[in-house]
Amino acid sequence: MKKLTAHSIGSIVITRQMYCERCAKKNHPTRDQQFLVHGQKGFHIRTVKRYVEKDNKGFTPHLVAFYKGVNNTHISFSRVCGIVGCGLTIGKDPEGKNKMIFTYKRVSYEQMSVKDWNCLVLNKDLGYFLD
Numbered sequence: 001m002k003k004l005t006a007h008s009i010g011s012i013v014i015t016r017q018m019y020c021e022r023c024a025k026k027n028h029p030t031r032d033q034q035f036l037v038h039g040q041k042g043f044h045i046r047t048v049k050r051y052v053e054k055d056n057k058g059f060t061p062h063l064v065a066f067y068k069g070v071n072n073t074h075i076s077f078s079r080v081c082g083i084v085g086c087g088l089t090i091g092k093d094p095e096g097k098n099k100m101i102f103t104y105k106r107v108s109y110e111q112m113s114v115k116d117w118n119c120l121v122l123n124k125d126l127g128y129f130l131d
């Protein structure tokens with residue numbers, strides 16, 4: 001198993017399905033596309049295995065991270081589309097054998113209420129499978 005080198009976008013990194021306009025325009029995701037996820041054991045590259053074609057265009061795994069508190073009610077978070085080639089690129093780490101590194105290409109920073117953030121963290125999409 002190749003190891004990935006973490007590249008920080010903030011703390012509390014979670015993976016959630018969100019809409020990506022760039023992917024929607026390209027009719028992504030498609031089968032066999034690679035994407036990055038963050039789970040309990042860190043970052044992993046996965047491949048789209050099963051995919052329901054209709055109505056899902058542009059809904060891709062995103063890496064979402066707490067960035068900072070804005071005020072008493074709102075937080076700022078960063079998000080990156082997890083599809084390789086869209087939100088990030090992957091490549092071999094020139095300094096480590098069998099190590100992969102990834103580089104975020106497009107990170108957007110947005111705000112939401114603390115309440116919504118807590119819901120997002122707790123809401124695990126059970127209809128979303130990883131093989």
Ligand SMILES: [Zn+2]
Pocket residue numbers: 020021022023060081082083086087
């Ligand atoms: Zn995308």
